[in-house]
Amino acid sequence: MKALTLCDISKSFDTAEGRVEVLKHVSLGLEAGQSLALTGESGSGKSTLLHIAAGLEQPDAGQVRVAQDDLTAMGDAGRARLRRGQVGLIFQQFNLIPSLNVGANLAFQVRLAGKADAAFVADLAQRLGLEGLLQRYPEQLSGGQQQRVAIGRCLAARPALVLADEPTGNLDEATGDQVLDLMLHLTAQAGAALLLVTHSPRLAARCTSRAHLRAGQLGDAP
Numbered sequence: 039m040k041a042l043t044l045c046d047i048s049k050s051f052d053t054a055e056g057r058v059e060v061l062k063h064v065s066l067g068l069e070a071g072q073s074l075a076l077t078g079e080s081g082s083g084k085s086t087l088l089h090i091a092a093g094l095e096q097p098d099a100g101q102v103r104v105a106q107d108d109l110t111a112m113g114d115a116g117r118a119r120l121r122r123g124q125v126g127l128i129f130q131q132f133n134l135i136p137s138l139n140v141g142a143n144l145a146f147q148v149r150l151a152g153k154a155d156a157a158f159v160a161d162l163a164q165r166l167g168l169e170g171l172l173q174r175y176p177e178q179l180s181g182g183q184q185q186r187v188a189i190g191r192c193l194a195a196r197p198a199l200v201l202a203d204e205p206t207g208n209l210d211e212a213t214g215d216q217v218l219d220l221m222l223h224l225t226a227q228a229g230a231a232l233l234l235v236t237h238s239p240r241l242a243a244r245c246t247s248r249a250h251l252r253a254g255q256l257g258d259a260p
């Protein structure tokens with residue numbers, strides 16, 4: 039079953055320098071249980087594609103489906119509901135809730151998604167090396183620790199589709215590899231799909247497939 043389908047997506051932005059065509063008739067399909075690494079130069083439109091897949095940004099043309107649901111035909115409330123229940127997002131800025139400690143940040147998405155499994159969350163915290171930090175607040179964490187909390191918060195809710203923008207960019211190579219392995223393992227085990235934006239060919243090689251964004255179009259990774 040397809041977890042994510044992008045069908046003939048186009049997107050432009052008006053900028054001070056004129057209109058920039060970021061995505062030109064982009065199509066892709068991601069099966070449940072699979073992982074796809076999206077690479078491309080800085081400014082090639084990777085984050086834009088991810089935001090469109092999440093329904094956070096609307097394409098100028100084309101259709102986005104998460105499983106069977108057509109995001110492009112929904113209103114904002116419908117898209118927000120779908121994200122809450124089925125889509126996990128990991129952004130370059132971690133978007134942790136500053137007034138909640140690590141434990142509460144991890145539990146937050148789980149509660150929003152209407153899923154409760156304290157044992158799973160505790161195990162995840164331990165596997166991400168967060169078990170000694172549960173009482174701390176985000177401002178008391180390093181960048182890499184915040185990134186691991188953001189990953190844990192997303193995975194704790196067991197989304198059917200994970201959209202991750204450079205999720206290990208703030209981690210050293212060994213920790214980044216370990217965290218990506220955990221993401222790949224947990225998503226595959228749950229039959230979830232992972233779309234991973236990365237600059238790293240080494241990390242991209244670990245995914246089940248790869249695509250490269252160049253001049254607004256998808257092709258094979260170089």
Ligand SMILES: Nc1ncnc2c1ncn2[C@@H]1O[C@H](COP(=O)(O)OP(=O)(O)OP(=O)(O)O)[C@@H](O)[C@H]1O
Nearest residue numbers: 051052053060078079080081082083084085086087
């Ligand atoms: N809201 C916006 N308004 C105007 N231009 C935008 C907007 N968002 C993105 N862009 C432009 O669209 C292009 C693609 O940006 P995007 O952030 O998707 O690239 P990226 O591949 O994720 O880059 P990076 O690897 O540096 O994160 C860039 O030229 C950027 O300046």
